[in-house]
Amino acid sequence: MNSLSYLNHTLEPFPSPELALTDPNGLLAVGGDLQPKRLLNAYYEGIFPWFNAEDPILWWSPDPRAVFIPGTMKASRSLIKYLKKQDWTYSINLAFSQVIEACAAPRTSQNGTWITQGIQDAYTALHELGQAHSIEVWDGNQLIGGLYGLGIGQVFCGESMFHIHTNASKAAMLMLHQHLHTQGFKLIDAQVMNPHLISLGATALKRKDFLILLNRFRDLSVAPNTWEKSEVSLEL
Template sequence: MHNAPKVTLLDDTLAFPPVEEAWEGLLAIGGDLSEARLIAAYEHGVFPWYGENDPILWWAPEKRSVLFLENLHIAKSMRSVLNRNQFELRIDTAFDQVIQTCADVRSHKEGTWISKDIIKAYIRLHEIGLAHSFEAWLGEKLVGGLYGVSIGRMFFGESMFSIESNASKFCFIQLVQWAESNAYGPIDCQISNSHLTSMGATIIPREEYSKILRTYLSAGKTRRGMWTIHK
């Protein structure tokens, strides 16, 4: 008879157990989505990911997807899109719309983990200047975007969407270039997928990710507030 895995049940304190205690990536259950707890989670290398009717689940995967900025791959077809100036980049002008559209697009495809509570929590992070959106516009129509959290010199990517072909890739490229010009560390992509892998994301062990996290959390003051293209 196998022993059941021991997963920490969170209480009112903000402390997370060591990430090495994660069972198949799952580190803890419960708690809340307050700004303080989400900040503590990201600083600890942990993120929330759970279904609509599930308790809050906190993850620290053994294998982490990251994009080292110098490894960004831009396909020839994508370079053509960039050269044509097909999309207009805006940053932090429609965060609520970006996260809601990420939820809607995923819900129509395979279901979404971006619940109403998640949306409210990340909008709060945006309002205090820690969550940001990169947006692709065609005229006055939002056609692609991504959002994530920034603490220190780390950017933790959460989700992206495209209504027009290549719009999310455009946003990701703009994020990487912005991060590079502002001395950020690798982009945390959390969980690997073919879309990110095609753009240069790679898998690293949790131990290596933790070292990167410690380095770049302390590499500079957190850039709170609304971001701009030239900041």
């Protein structure tokens, strides 16, 4: 039976994602906190927080789930042609705090942001613990695009991306795919399907199928240097 759970500040187990509501799709629990251990427990079980500044903390596990297989992002000929003309450079984990701050900036199509200061602080703490990571796109010394998310074994859980220059967020996604494919990652969790993700090659999985894959890949080890701060090159 689908039901909504209420969490307190004790580090209690999350309810099964299969108990999430169908309307709104995937809402599973309310409350708790954003301490690193709770966040890691959530992602380990296929659950993530998403809420507005005026809301309590809301925890979700939607059905279906948007995913990518690393290396399968669709890059159009026009995008590749455009990127080849740019002198952009790329990096991993060199500017995590700048990336999440840029992701939190209000969008023209939105009122406010769900990436509150509390969210920024929580994921920055995870970054300092070596669990949250960023991809950066640079035009000279200017950060023009990027994304961030969590590494859970050989699964990358994407959270948000931004761009200042046209196609810079798509370039960050391509860089992420290339890097994860090279490092042997098996799955990218993009959470909720939308037309933009579909255009990039995302697949919609039933929640139960996503959880099977997550359970299979979440405890697999990765190379020690996978998330070292470094400059990287995008192969087009």
